[in-house]
Amino acid sequence: MTGHPNPAEYARHSPFSDPGAHRALVAGVAAEPGAIHRAVTAAITHYRADPAVTSEQFADIDRRWIASILDAATERADGPLDAERAPDRRVGGCCRDHSLLAVSILREHGRPARTRLGFAGYFTPGFRHDHVVVEAGHNGRWVRFDPELDPAAHGFDVHDLPTGPGSPFETAAEAWLGYRAGEIDLAGYGVAPGHPISGPWIVHGYVLGDLAHRMRTELLLWDGWGVMDAPDAPIAADALDLADRVARLTVAADGGDASAEAELAALWRTDERVRPGRTVTTFSPAGGFGTVDLEARTTAWATAET
Incomplete structure (x- = not known):
């Protein structure tokens, strides 16, 4: 997708949020x-938080499209989405x-909404x-909430x-800028305490991931x-500089700076370093390493899925 979504476009489904x-x-x-x-x-059900997650639910986590997630949900249980269902009838995610x-729910009702990546x-x-939370357009501002x-x-x-640095949920851009200013130790940011996927690498990736989600590409x-x-590779100097720029623009745009919003849009439109193409690589906890064709909605796995 090229260009920048204006507020009205956030009320329109992306390929990922479309329930089909x-x-x-x-x-x-x-x-x-x-x-x-x-x-x-x-x-x-959250595949890491639920101690009783089944192998079928663990495999669900690579269902990247809401239509696919709801395929599984409707196959396993009847009734409305908010109906109580047995734990093993939920979809892993x-x-x-x-x-x-x-x-998807908000957009289906014509409400502008987007996902945000942070910590x-x-x-x-x-x-x-x-973590990922939601922002919904309401009375001229983005209202941030955690649906979990x-x-x-x-x-x-x-x-x-609450929003801003130090708030219960910090955007990846806020965390990155704090780190680059020497104000934040990113050792306390990541998947979990003691988990190898922690520190600057994951925050750097989330700065770019948050931009993609902002542009309605919810990977x-x-x-x-x-x-x-890769997590064990040092972040190259040009990648550091790029994240610095994206983070500064993101924080400014979140603060209402229209020129920063426009510059983010131009960067997304013109710089292939930040914008995924037809294919992306995936390092799934369930399926291992693979190459995803986003248009065909297929994944070629380099390792056997578990």
């Missing part, structure tokens, strides 16, 4: 955070899938987990999250393209 044959099912969920929370948590389903400090004290969270379990408004968290490199 399940349009009526998605439209049956009210476009408000409480109903969305019930629907996304009833339909999708992660925060990206919860949030993209929320975005949440409300799961493990002293650590920020990689039960409002009663947290001491902040999960339906209108999986383990997809790679452009200047992204």
